[in-house]
Structures are given as structure tokens and as C-alpha cells.
Amino acid sequence: MKKSYIKGFLEDIILHLIAQEGESYGYELTRLVEEKTEGIIKLNEGALYPVLHKLENDGLLLSEFKDSGTRPRKYYRLAAKPEAKERVEEMALSAKAYITALNGLFST
Amino acid sequence: MREVEKVSPEELQFIFNFCKKKGFEFVDLRMELVDHLASQVEAVWQKEPELSFKTAFHKVYKSYGIFGFNNLYQVHSKLVWKKYWTLTKQEFMHWFKPPQIFASLLAGLLCYFGLSAFPFLGFYIWCFIYLGIVATMIYMIFKSKTVAKRIDKEQTMLLSSPRQFWWIFYLGYTLPLQMTSFSFVNQKSWGVLFTTLFLLISLLFIIANFKIIRLAEEQVYSIKSRLAYYHP
Numbered sequence: 001m002k003k004s005y006i007k008g009f010l011e012d013i014i015l016h017l018i019a020q021e022g023e024s025y026g027y028e029l030t031r032l033v034e035e036k037t038e039g040i041i042k043l044n045e046g047a048l049y050p051v052l053h054k055l056e057n058d059g060l061l062l063s064e065f066k067d068s069g070t071r072p073r074k075y076y077r078l079a080a081k082p083e084a085k086e087r088v089e090e091m092a093l094s095a096k097a098y099i100t101a102l103n104g105l106f107s108t
Numbered sequence: 109m110r111e112v113e114k115v116s117p118e119e120l121q122f123i124f125n126f127c128k129k130k131g132f133e134f135v136d137l138r139m140e141l142v143d144h145l146a147s148q149v150e151a152v153w154q155k156e157p158e159l160s161f162k163t164a165f166h167k168v169y170k171s172y173g174i175f176g177f178n179n180l181y182q183v184h185s186k187l188v189w190k191k192y193w194t195l196t197k198q199e200f201m202h203w204f205k206p207p208q209i210f211a212s213l214l215a216g217l218l219c220y221f222g223l224s225a226f227p228f229l230g231f232y233i234w235c236f237i238y239l240g241i242v243a244t245m246i247y248m249i250f251k252s253k254t255v256a257k258r259i260d261k262e263q264t265m266l267l268s269s270p271r272q273f274w275w276i277f278y279l280g281y282t283l284p285l286q287m288t289s290f291s292f293v294n295q296k297s298w299g300v301l302f303t304t305l306f307l308l309i310s311l312l313f314i315i316a317n318f319k320i321i322r323l324a325e326e327q328v329y330s331i332k333s334r335l336a337y338y339h340p
Binding site: 025026027028031045046049050053054057058065068069070071072073074 | 114115116117120137139140141142143144146147148151172180183184186187190191194330334337
């Protein structure tokens with residue numbers, strides 16, 4: 001799949017997955033996306049981390065380093081403020097509307 | 109065959125040093141990348157447990173393509189500027205929200221009417237702005253070097269902020285000096301307005317940078333404890 005298809009949805013995908021998982025880290029997110037989309041969508045590190053840091057800078061995500069047993073691991077979770085939850089819900093609705101619109105276009 | 113397919117402390121140290129050699133100078137970003145690469149190595153071992161660490165790591169490195177980590181490195185370098193800019197912007201926004209906005213307005217009005225009534229003050233205000241900015245820059249360079257010593261002279265995104273400060277100083281404060289004599293500032297009402305705005309922006313900029321370097325100092329304590337993982 002073309003990378004440009006995914007670019008516009010990256011923030012939605014990441015926020016949605018983190019909201020679903022409760023908390024997650026970079027590598028796990030790449031694995032989750034690959035598993036859930038059966039390998040059709042692949043997140044590369046060069047795209048993933050800037051988006052994670054942007055969402056963190058925007059105050060939508062919070063991060064914390066935790067001991068993963070052998071090394072420190074940076075976990076991200078959704079910020080507790082209502083804007084973060086609202087953004088996730090808005091994004092999910094927009095993504096669904098977009099998918100329905102595309103289905104309408106390509107189903108004929 | 110390995111009993112537990114986990115990257116050992118020595119192997120973790122290898123990845124950490126490898127990333128440093130590849131130019132990932134910001135230790136906070138490097139730690140995140142090291143965990144990512146170590147996880148990828150462990151994923152390779154799950155499929156091919158017979159591989160040595162070096163072979164598995166080489167396989168992971170190769171998956172980044174012909175340019176290796178270059179693309180990732182470029183992205184990371186841009187993140188530093190973004191982080192600095194976001195924090196500065198947040199500080200500016202903070203002073204334009206109630207109740208702080210009343211303090212900002214009061215300072216602006218005092219400066220504007222003070223300058224209108226006593227134009228000679230303009231000279232002192234401009235001296236204050238430039239001295240303040242230069243003093244802040246010197247303080248930030250000194251402070252970031254002192255704080256970096258606590259984490260083996262490593263750099264973090266926030267500790268490198270004097271570099272971003274330098275560019276803003278050059279573009280916002282030294283370039284205009286080369287292009288104009290600033291003689292207009294107290295002669296016209298818009299000159300007074302310009303001086304007032306420039307003073308307010310400079311003050312907020314100085315406050316933002318002091319907060320950034322303080323934040324960097326706080327962050328260093330937690331980084332210091334995590335660094336032990338990479339130096340077994």
C-alpha cells in the first residue's frame with residue numbers, strides 16, 4: 001500500500017490504538033498495526049516516532065519510561081484531559097465516514 | 109540455542125553505542141530507538157533462534173534500507189526544533205490567557221505610555237532587551253554544559269536548546285541590527301508600539317527559555333538513573 005495513503009491517518013491510527021491498549025510503546029504499535037491489518041499497513045519508524053512526539057507535544061499523549069526487565073521502555077498513554085478522549089472519538093468518526101465515502105466511490 | 113531470547117546488557121550497550129556513532133546524539137531519543145532495535149532483534153530470534161546477536165542485529169539494520177538510519181536520523185534532528193518551538197509557543201500562549209493576560213496588557217500599556225511620555229527611555233529599553241537576551245544565552249550555554257556533565261556529557265533534546273536559541277538570536281536580534289540603525293523607534297508612534305511589542309516578546313522569550321532549561325535539568329535526574337542500563 002502507498003505510504004501517502006497512510007500519512008493522513010497516522011495520528012488517528014496511533015491515538016486509536018493507544019486508547020484501545022491503555023498504554024503502548026513504539027515497537028508494539030508497529031506490530032499491532034501489522035497484525036490488525038494483516039500486513040497491509042506497515043508503520044515505519046521514521047513516520048511513527050515523529051507522530052508520537054507530536055501527539056505528546058500537543059498534550060494528547062503522556063509518556064513514561066518503565067523498566068521492561070532488561071532495559072528502559074517508553075510507554076505512551078492517552079492524556080486524562082477530555083480533549084484527548086474527544087479527539088479519539090472525533091478521529092474514529094471521521095475515519096469511518098471517510099471509509100464509507102471511499103466504499104461508495106469504489107464499489108461501483 | 110538461547111534459553112531466553114532477550115538482548116543481554118552487553119548487547120544493549122552495543123546497540124546504544126552503535127546508535128551514538130550513527131549520530132543519534134540526543135540520549136532521550138536514543139533510548140527509545142535502542143529499545144525499538146532490541147525488540148526487533150528479539151523478534152528475529154523468535155523466528156531464527158540460532159542466529160548470533162551480530163547476525164540478528166545486522167538483519168535488523170539491513171531492514172532499514174540502503175540509507176540505513178539516515179532517514180530516521182534526519183527525522184530525529186527535526187524533532188528537536190519542534191520540541192523547542194512547541195514549548196516556547198506554549199509559554200507565549202500561557203501569557204495570553206486569563207488571568208496572566210492582564211499582567212501582559214498592563215506591562216504593555218505601561219511601556220507604551222511610558223515611552224510616549226518619556227522618549228529617552230527607548231534607549232534604555234533597547235539596551236535592556238539586548239543585554240537580557242545576551243545574558244540569557246550565556247546562562248543557557250553555561251547551564252546546559254553543567255547539567256550535561258551529570259549524564260556523562262550526553263545531550264538531550266531540551267539540553268540542546270541553546271542551539272535553537274542562537275538561531276533565533278541571530279535572525280531576530282542581530283540581523284535587524286545590521287539592516288537598520290533603530291533610530292526610528294522613538295520618533296513615531298509606531299516606533300513606540302514596535303519597541304513595546306519587541307520588549308514583551310523578548311521578555312516572554314527569556315522566560316520560556318529559562319523554563320525550558322529548568323525542565324531539561326529536571327529531566328536529567330531520571331535520565332541519569334536509566335543510563336546505568338547501557339553501561340553494565
